[in-house]
Amino acid sequence: MPEVARTAYQMISGMTPVLQPGNFVFVTTQDPALVTTLFPHAIATVKEDEGMSMVIPVELAKKSNLNADHPMRCITLNVYSSLEGIGLTAAVSAALGDNGIPCNMVAAFHHDHVFLPAELCDQAMMTLIALQNSVAGHVSSKDG
Structure with a gap:
């Protein structure tokens, strides 16, 4: 390095x-199954009190029926x-x-x-x- x-x-x-x-889009979810699905594709994650926040490819957000309005x-x-x-x-x-x-x-x-x-x-x-x-x-x- x-x-x-x-x-x-x-x-x-x-x-x-x-x-x-x-x-990419920022998304959040409390659904453990959705976290499991999205996690391998996330380029950043933060566990917050409100749920798991992730930065994921916009195409994946659309495919997962998540808000992708702000690429x-x-x-x-x-x-x-x-x-x-x-x-x-x-x-x-x-x-x-x-x-x-x-x-x-x-x-x-x-x-x-x-x-x-x-x-x-x-x-x-x-x-x-x-x-x-x-x-x-x-x-x-x-x-x-």
Whole structure:
């Protein structure tokens, strides 16, 4: 595994956003049989008091008669960010918010993932690349 980015500058300047293929939706269910069916296809899961929340392919949601009205795309930030790092989520969500792009951040062990309305993915990619480039030009040698 490459070196883990720990500072905000390291994380943002190295985030290298990549648009993932496919459209996804957030769904939730308390039905154990449906959880069992969907779980192998979920790209993210969170157990909440209200049920199991999952991010699944939109086609699977439709096939399972679940709400698929808000398809989302996923942008993976390909920096190995520290789980204790501060600033990446705030910078990404602020940049997108400043451009009128809603987002849902999902942090995993190796990378952070940004889910946003499918129709805004191109604008979001441009925004995130601009953010990365603006910070990369200002990283001091001690932070980079």
